[in-house]
Amino acid sequence: AQKVTQAQTEISVVEKEDVTLDCVYETRDTTYYLFWYKQPPSGELVFLIRRNSFDEQNEISGRYSWNFQKSTSSFNFTITASQVVDSAVYFCALDSGYALNFGKGTSLLVTP
Amino acid sequence: DGGITQSPKYLFRKEGQNVTLSCEQNLNHDAMYWYRQDPGQGLRLIYYSQIVNDFQKGDIAEGYSVSREKKESFPLTVTSAQKNPTAFYLCASLRGPGEKLFFGSGTQLSVL
Numbered sequence: 001a002q003k004v005t006q007a008q009t010e011i012s013v014v015e016k017e018d019v020t021l022d023c024v025y026e027t028r029d030t031t032y033y034l035f036w037y038k039q040p041p042s043g044e045l046v047f048l049i050r051r052n053s054f055d056e057q058n059e060i061s062g063r064y065s066w067n068f069q070k071s072t073s074s075f076n077f078t079i080t081a082s083q084v085v086d087s088a089v090y091f092c093a094l095d096s097g098y099a100l101n102f103g104k105g106t107s108l109l110v111t112p
Numbered sequence: 113d114g115g116i117t118q119s120p121k122y123l124f125r126k127e128g129q130n131v132t133l134s135c136e137q138n139l140n141h142d143a144m145y146w147y148r149q150d151p152g153q154g155l156r157l158i159y160y161s162q163i164v165n166d167f168q169k170g171d172i173a174e175g176y177s178v179s180r181e182k183k184e185s186f187p188l189t190v191t192s193a194q195k196n197p198t199a200f201y202l203c204a205s206l207r208g209p210g211e212k213l214f215f216g217s218g219t220q221l222s223v224l
Contacts, residue, residue, distance in 0.1 A: 009152065033210045036187040043200060052210065064180055091154065098144055098162065099170065104154035 001094045002027050006103035013082050013110055021077045021106045023092030033095035034075045040088045081112045114139045118203050124224050131187045133219045135203035141205040142187040148199045194206035198222050
């Protein structure tokens, strides 16, 4: 069965702190895709990254970085030097072959 | 600009009433999806359609119905059989397997 677990329900940090959002997944597929989405207070989901199962290279995009480890079935997301605008709900998702299977999300609050 | 349009943004349902949520896309995507979001529950799949005139139930299809008569449109009807319809509903489309989902801005449905 496909499953995505985001164990952290809520995280609160002070601006400029680094924060890591955890994502653990379960799948029997050998080929699969993982995603991260951001949902700001406006409600619309914003795509952040897609990673396929054959590419374990870590990726960095500005203050965002992702650590994909197949050995531990994890795809963690780190925000460096957090900003108030990073406050949102973040979702990790796994491609189940016909749709995306989402975790329950982590609500991140960054305070000044 | 291409995208997904959901309407209305807010919708109120009376007891025993059916209501229909609109979803239109001009991205020329074959696959379309409806997700339901409840606080702390992440996104759960209601229905999906991979091609015109065909659709499948997702994880929580009871009390909902859909149609896919045109590639661009995938309306969702919340029937009176859905006893707890209050939620945020998100429509999405997909270009192909393993690709990212494009989301609309969502419809908040509440019960009067």
